[in-house]
Amino acid sequence: MSEPLGVAVLGAGHMGADHVRRLARSVAGARVVAVADPDRARGEAAAAGIEGVRLHTDALAALAEPGVQAVLVASPDHAHEEALLAALARGLPVLCEKPLAADARAALRVVEAEAHGGRRLIQVGFMRRYDAEYRGLKTLLDSGGIGRPLMLHCRHRNVSSPPHFTSAMLISSSVSHEIDAARWLLGQEVTAVTVLGPRPSAGAPAGLRDPQLVLLETAGGALVDVEIFVNCGFGYEVTCEAVGERGSARIGAGPGMVVRSAGRAHQDITQDYVVRFADAYDREVRAWVAGVREGRVAGPSAWDGYAAAAVAEAGVRALAEGARVAVELAERPALYG
Amino acid sequence: MSEPLGVAVLGAGHMGADHVRRLARSVAGARVVAVADPDRARGEAAAAGIEGVRLHTDALAALAEPGVQAVLVASPDHAHEEALLAALARGLPVLCEKPLAADARAALRVVEAEAHGGRRLIQVGFMRRYDAEYRGLKTLLDSGGIGRPLMLHCRHRNVSSPPHFTSAMLISSSVSHEIDAARWLLGQEVTAVTVLGPRPSAGAPAGLRDPQLVLLETAGGALVDVEIFVNCGFGYEVTCEAVGERGSARIGAGPGMVVRSAGRAHQDITQDYVVRFADAYDREVRAWVAGVREGRVAGPSAWDGYAAAAVAEAGVRALAEGARVAVELAERPALYG
Amino acid sequence: MSEPLGVAVLGAGHMGADHVRRLARSVAGARVVAVADPDRARGEAAAAGIEGVRLHTDALAALAEPGVQAVLVASPDHAHEEALLAALARGLPVLCEKPLAADARAALRVVEAEAHGGRRLIQVGFMRRYDAEYRGLKTLLDSGGIGRPLMLHCRHRNVSSPPHFTSAMLISSSVSHEIDAARWLLGQEVTAVTVLGPRPSAGAPAGLRDPQLVLLETAGGALVDVEIFVNCGFGYEVTCEAVGERGSARIGAGPGMVVRSAGRAHQDITQDYVVRFADAYDREVRAWVAGVREGRVAGPSAWDGYAAAAVAEAGVRALAEGARVAVELAERPALYG
Amino acid sequence: MSEPLGVAVLGAGHMGADHVRRLARSVAGARVVAVADPDRARGEAAAAGIEGVRLHTDALAALAEPGVQAVLVASPDHAHEEALLAALARGLPVLCEKPLAADARAALRVVEAEAHGGRRLIQVGFMRRYDAEYRGLKTLLDSGGIGRPLMLHCRHRNVSSPPHFTSAMLISSSVSHEIDAARWLLGQEVTAVTVLGPRPSAGAPAGLRDPQLVLLETAGGALVDVEIFVNCGFGYEVTCEAVGERGSARIGAGPGMVVRSAGRAHQDITQDYVVRFADAYDREVRAWVAGVREGRVAGPSAWDGYAAAAVAEAGVRALAEGARVAVELAERPALYG
Incomplete structure (x- = not known):
């Protein structure tokens, strides 16, 4: 063409x-x-x-x-x-x-x-599947470099949430990225979801359960915890640490320029996903x-899109019910083998 | 004297x-x-x-x-x-x-x-209360520098466990350090415990549920997650990230000497608590x-010792029962006001 | 168009x-x-x-x-x-x-x-002027965020040098990047060059004076030192620390993915400029x-190209003569004002 | 006893x-x-x-x-x-x-x-010989882990200098620590000194040549550069990067607690040598x-004390004369073999 x-x-x-x-x-x-x-x-x-x-x-x-x-x-x-x-x-x-x-x-x-x-x-x-750091992590996991992955510790933080953002949307809109990343990195479907959380931050709008800790269990016996905090105030941060049987690997926490002044060494934290994932x-x-x-x-x-949606829905139910919710997926069509 | x-x-x-x-x-x-x-x-x-x-x-x-x-x-x-x-x-x-x-x-x-x-x-x-990094974190939290603490993310990893170490001892012997650290850092009692975990690592002795993710809820509405992994193979690591309403603070992950050779920049990881906490x-x-x-x-x-023991016991029950277990503490004597 | x-x-x-x-x-x-x-x-x-x-x-x-x-x-x-x-x-x-x-x-x-x-x-x-980290450093310097720049400490390391690379080419071919970067970051012409070096590395081809320490003085009274080491063996590394009257800023040393295994936390070091500056x-x-x-x-x-060439030539003479060599530039045409 | x-x-x-x-x-x-x-x-x-x-x-x-x-x-x-x-x-x-x-x-x-x-x-x-990081670096160099040491890049920064501090004292009082550290780390005497510097910082008292770049050559063909900056304003920092034939190693730049707030990840920089080297x-x-x-x-x-003094004196002459000054040591008594 x-x-x-x-x-x-x-x-x-x-x-x-x-x-x-x-x-x-x-x-x-x-x-x-x-x-x-x-x-x-x-x-x-x-x-x-x-x-x-x-x-x-x-x-x-x-x-x-x-x-x-x-x-x-x-x-x-x-x-x-x-x-x-x-x-x-x-x-x-x-x-x-x-x-x-x-x-x-x-x-x-x-x-x-x-x-x-x-x-x-x-x-x-x-689009995280196209991010250089995520790709590096995927390559490492697939190579067996740290053994079978046991746990993923994920952090997903936004400076502040848009108006009308609901407690359920922390899962369906934000954590859906981690749901896909976990499925892709591990090559496994999610089988159950539990949601916990501290007393909401004073920095969150009234009524919003922010932050939350979302726990995903997978078919291969891995455990994923996701801190989702959409009003953290200090920056846009997405990190992921994979813990395997022989090592761990962490992405997303690295500094760019380190500035030393007035008693501190500091790095700027990205304020926006548009910048971080440009x-x-x-x-x-x-x-x-x-x-x-x-x-x-x-x-x-499309199967990846469906699976993420199904897990997110289970997560929203887990949030509402305060209990572990099993994920039921339809049968996977051969096209997505 | x-x-x-x-x-x-x-x-x-x-x-x-x-x-x-x-x-x-x-x-x-x-x-x-x-x-x-x-x-x-x-x-x-x-x-x-x-x-x-x-x-x-x-x-x-x-x-x-x-x-x-x-x-x-x-x-x-x-x-x-x-x-x-x-x-x-x-x-x-x-x-x-x-x-x-x-x-x-x-x-x-x-x-x-x-x-x-x-x-x-x-x-x-x-003795963690005497560690310079933990003391720094305590000072920061007490100063309100990052606002009310919402979550603590803790990692506690050992190279390998001694013989006869049991699944319950991951909580009663190892996580008991984090239980005390959380109570001390937050100034709050623990009110409930939940224990989750991936399929155990092939690197752990048969029958040992290692690693585990132990979740503590506190009286003030904070949430603490502890990865305990006593056969991680790669080092002795104790890290803690406190997430507050206005910021976060992480200790225990810092490099000492950074060596660059053969395509890698690396730091040695302490192999033993005796070295890390000397x-x-x-x-x-x-x-x-x-x-x-x-x-x-x-x-x-002694009250701190008792409280840690009571929380650890609740944790061991949570592990056995696969469910959240509330912590019941005796009344605190005035001496420990 | x-x-x-x-x-x-x-x-x-x-x-x-x-x-x-x-x-x-x-x-x-x-x-x-x-x-x-x-x-x-x-x-x-x-x-x-x-x-x-x-x-x-x-x-x-x-x-x-x-x-x-x-x-x-x-x-x-x-x-x-x-x-x-x-x-x-x-x-x-x-x-x-x-x-x-x-x-x-x-x-x-x-x-x-x-x-x-x-x-x-x-x-x-x-092309370093188009690198995100260099641009960030330029922006910081121009903003006055760390005061007047006093020194730049630069490291430029290659895994190994191509055949026929000469001692002079360490300056004319490799350090020329730092010459341009220094002129651009500082907005000043270079006025003199001194070249020192340790006894050459056993890892360098016989006769090659590798590594070298190239010292540039600028019209505004700044001092730039460049470690050029084209057979360092361990990676392609380009770092720059600017030291100003009120602070310093360092780029190029940051980790991407941090892997922990076998007693070490490590990051891979880029092996090639094509990857680092893609x-x-x-x-x-x-x-x-x-x-x-x-x-x-x-x-x-073109003026930037000429000035870099003139400084590099002075550097090659400084290397040969073992002494400080002043840089003589032609008059700058109005077009490049 | x-x-x-x-x-x-x-x-x-x-x-x-x-x-x-x-x-x-x-x-x-x-x-x-x-x-x-x-x-x-x-x-x-x-x-x-x-x-x-x-x-x-x-x-x-x-x-x-x-x-x-x-x-x-x-x-x-x-x-x-x-x-x-x-x-x-x-x-x-x-x-x-x-x-x-x-x-x-x-x-x-x-x-x-x-x-x-x-x-x-x-x-x-x-006392740097008793610092844990310096000892780690010494052990690495002695083990041959990064090959023969070629260069040491040292930074020595103080927040501000005491009254009556002179340009010569930057060398005789401050750099004397690096002189001893270099002699000890490399196991070699210093043979020549050169001193360069940018136009002094506006943050330094009038007349003080601060910062300086002090270059030491050693008997075994190594080159040591020391940035001494006693009015850097932002902290007390002592770092050292050793560059060897097969790798490099850097100490003194590591973070302790990393705090994330208000758009920045930062670490506090020690303000005083009493704290850093306690x-x-x-x-x-x-x-x-x-x-x-x-x-x-x-x-x-005592020989180490004498040698440091002799090198520092050569450094002060190099500063005054603006040229490389060779170091002449007395014959070493057998007692210090």
């Missing part, structure tokens, strides 16, 4: 606009041919200065645009299922921002539709475009 | 012999006047080269030796209670290696005996001797 | 082939229209699989190819001057791998030719393409 | 008073029997609360006090020679704070007097007392 890949971007909010810019300005081999957003002004803003983009307020109309060869879904969660089913119907490869769908049930319908088609078309935006997003979209141009879809699958 | 403090050391095993050497060689103001061990040869070996030491095979006879002004108990756990009660009866200050007694019930009897006497005479050997042991015994010479007993109290 | 920028790449060796791949595969807005290398097979290998590339064995013929709008010079050092003068004659923007020319005299002729044309067309490939190379070429498409040339200038 | 060692302390200033306290309170096996200071009130303050101490205003009278078995010299530099010669005459072991004497010539007279007596009695207070001072005096009680003197010798 010598022509650039024509991409329709659905959703022109923060994430969508960022992807439009990325595809147009920094990904070789791609061009944005259509942008859809119910808010026309927002679509226009995202596409400003990029030639040849057709604007739509209706996502399905954008998919029908001539020249659309692939789709990037960055619309609100509830709109994902319809967009994905439409893309599958047209045989278009899709990069879908997480979550795959609004809930595990909807996610499973997407999985079944793709499996029915018999061909991998969907990649889910779990390269991962770039690498993800570049790899997706390059793969699609060669007819391959190889990243996180 | 211008004369050196005369100390009887009960127990001449690994720990006892080390204390004999410490009191004789590196603590100003103390001298060892009696050593008791049922195994006379072991007592002789410990006292070799130190002038003026009387050897006994019976602990109570050692306490009665003229010149004994204080007692250091390093005998087996089951012998603690009798020795402590005898020392209390004689009004002798005691530094007692942890645990205070063989179980929480025995520990409570010791507490009651001391409280009945109306005077603090017992200090328990929780200074803490020295500081503990020096502070105890100095205090006793001035008529003060100020370190970890 | 909506069409991609047509680039001729001169030189298809290691560096040139890498840039061909970068322009074709990962830089949006560029395409390779010509590749020139005296060795046709090498040119073909570099261009394999990229559509629309015309191959040449003569650099000047490649410049004359229709569609060439910019030039990337990655040919051997001695070929730079002719290529640069030809590109200037055609008004083509150039990204020229360091050094600007084979020696300071040739570099000055290039500077004069560009100044004569009255328009910045040349950017030199000092992102800097990408950022450099992307910024150059984006700028040229908008009619701007803003990176390291 | 079962009785505690009777020590006379000469000088009751900051350092002397600290040693009085150390000998009396934290060194087993020693007691202070005499304190001498021309200022009687200062001597009284230092000895307050310690039983059995005789106060003198004359150092030689203190040496004559019955019960004096060893001497600790902490008087002003110019008083060292007389005190040392008197102690040698009486056959008393001495621990002498650095420098050995007021200048290299006086130091040599002390060396000759001790050599004439044929018996090691003097130990110089180069354990080294303790270890030094304890080892000296233990050795003397067994009839051994084994630490840094």
Whole structure:
């Protein structure tokens, strides 16, 4: 394929606009041919200065645009299922921002539709799999360098949470990244979830159970603990320590520049995931475009999106019930073997 | 008091012999006047080269030796209670290696005996309170520098466990250090314990549930997770990260010398608690001797020893039952206010 | 400019082939229209699989190819001057791998030719200016955050040197990066050079004075020391500590993943500059393409290339003479103001 | 020797008073029997609360006090020679704070007097040799773990300098520690000194050449660079990186507690050498007392004190003359073989 890949971007909010810019300005081999957003002004803003983009307020109309060869879904969660089913119907490869769908049930319908088609078309935006440090950790675990992984200790901290963030969203929106990372790093499904937590921080909005400690058990007998703290105040931090039978490995805690002044040696802490994972997003979209141009879809699958959703739902129940909740997954279609 | 403090050391095993050497060689103001061990040869070996030491095979006879002004108990756990009660009866200050007694019930009897006497005479050997890093963390928490503490993430790893170490001893013998450290750092009693764990490591002896993740809840609403892994193979590591409402603080992970060679930058990991906490042991015994010479007993109290034992027992039950176990403490005597 | 920028790449060796791949595969807005290398097979290998590339064995013929709008010079050092003068004659923007020319005299002729044309067309490939850590350090220094910079302590280590590397090349080829970085970070010209060194390492080829300590004095009274060690054996390491009147800042020493096993905590050390500075190379070429498409040339200038060459030549003399050598720069043309 | 060692302390200033306290309170096996200071009130303050101490205003009278078995010299530099010669005459072991004497010539007279007596009695207070990190580095170098040492990169920073500190004292008083450390770590004499420096920091008192870069060449062909910066403002820092033929090793830069708050991860930097080297001072005096009680003197010798003084004097000349100055040492007496 010598022509650039024509991409329709659905959703022109923060994430969508960022992807439009990325595809147009920094990904070789791609061009944005259509942008859809119910808010026309927002679509226009995202596409400003990029030639040849057709604007739509209706996502399905954008998919029908001539020249659309692939789709990037960055619309609100509830709109994902319809967009994905439409893309599958047209045989278009899709990069879908997480979550795959609004809930595990909807996610499973997407999985079944793709499996029915018999061909991998969907990649889910779990971009940590493209982060250099996570990839290094995955390589180490797969090499057996520290023996069988026994535990993952994860920290996921945000400076502050957006308005309307709920206690359940700490799990379904934030910990879902760790759920996918754990499944991917360990190569195992999650079988049960328990949620504990201290008395909420005074720095969290009233009523928000923040922080929480989410405990995942896996099919292979590993244990994962995740501190999720979305109003920690001091920075955006994502760390992971894998403890194996013969060693441990920790990522995400490293300093960049160390400054010494006024009695202290300090490093700045990233304040935002956009900064921390900027390269991962770039690498993800570049790899997706390059793969699609060669007819391959190889990243996180619809099954990965479904499994993360199912675990997150069990986590939300564990939070509500104050008890361990087993995770029930549907049977895995052969396509995702 | 211008004369050196005369100390009887009960127990001449690994720990006892080390204390004999410490009191004789590196603590100003103390001298060892009696050593008791049922195994006379072991007592002789410990006292070799130190002038003026009387050897006994019976602990109570050692306490009665003229010149004994204080007692250091390093005998087996089951012998603690009798020795402590005898020392209390004689009004002798005691530094007692942890645990205070063989179980929480025995520990409570010791507490009651001391409280009945109306005077603090017992200090328990929780030497982490004398470690420079732990003291720094305590100072930071007390200053409010990171706000109210919400969580402690603790790691406690040993290269390998001694023979006959049981799954319950991971909690009662090893995690008991974190139980005391958590109570001391937070200034709160522990109210419940939950124990989880991955499938045991192949590096652990058959039947040993190693590693474990022990979760402590406290009266003030903090949550403490402890990874205890006594056959990790790679080193002796004790780390603690306190997460507060406005920041976090981590101790125990720092490098000393960083060596770069053959493609790697590395630091050696301490292989043994004797090395890691050598200074803490020295500081503990020096502070105890100095205090006793001035008529003060100020370190970890018999109540601290009892509380740690009670929490550890709840932990052992939580391990056995696979469920959260609430901790029931006796009423705290006024002496320990 | 909506069409991609047509680039001729001169030189298809290691560096040139890498840039061909970068322009074709990962830089949006560029395409390779010509590749020139005296060795046709090498040119073909570099261009394999990229559509629309015309191959040449003569650099000047490649410049004359229709569609060439910019030039990337990655040919051997001695070929730079002719290529640069030809590109200037055609008004083509150039990204020229360091050094600007084979020696300071040739570099000055290039500077004069560009100044004569009255328009910045040349950017030199000092890619450290595009490295995230160096940029962070530059920002800190410019902000006055650590006061006036007094000293830079630099370490530049390679696993091993290529065959035929000479003692002078440690300065002219390797330290030239630090020369540019020091000039850029401090915003000052270098005024004198002294070179010292220990007895050469047994790990260096016979006759090579490796390592060396190169000392640079600057017009503003700063002092820069550079350890250059091209056969250190253990890794590729580039670190820089700036010491200012109120603080210091160190880059390049940070860990990524920390692995604990077998008694050691270790991080891998990068073995190669291609890995360490991969992102800097990408950022450099992307910024150059984006700028040229908008009619701007803003990176390291021909003057920077000349000044680095002049300082390096003084360094080589200081090495040979065993004494401090003052640096004499030509007058700076107004174009580089 | 079962009785505690009777020590006379000469000088009751900051350092002397600290040693009085150390000998009396934290060194087993020693007691202070005499304190001498021309200022009687200062001597009284230092000895307050310690039983059995005789106060003198004359150092030689203190040496004559019955019960004096060893001497600790902490008087002003110019008083060292007389005190040392008197102690040698009486056959008393001495621990002498650095420098050995007021200048290299006086130091040599002390060396000759001790050599004439044929018996090691003097130990110089180069306490870094007792610091755990320095000892670890020495062990590594001696083991050949990083091959032959080629370079030492040293940093020595103080928050601020005391009044009346001169440019020469940066070398003779401060760098003298690195001079001894380099001689000890490398096991080589220093053969030449060069001193360079940036324009002095605005944070230094007017006229003080601060910071400086002091370069030492050694008999075995190693090169040592020392940044001495006594008004760095941000902390007391002593680091040393040894670069060998097969690796490097760095001490002194390690974090203790890492605190994360307000966008930064930081560690406190020690503000004072008393804190940084507290354990080294303790270890030094304890080892000296233990050795003397067994009839051994084994630490840094009078020769070490003389050599450091000679190198420092060459350094001060190099600073004044702006050129490399060769170091001339007297012949080493057989006693120091």
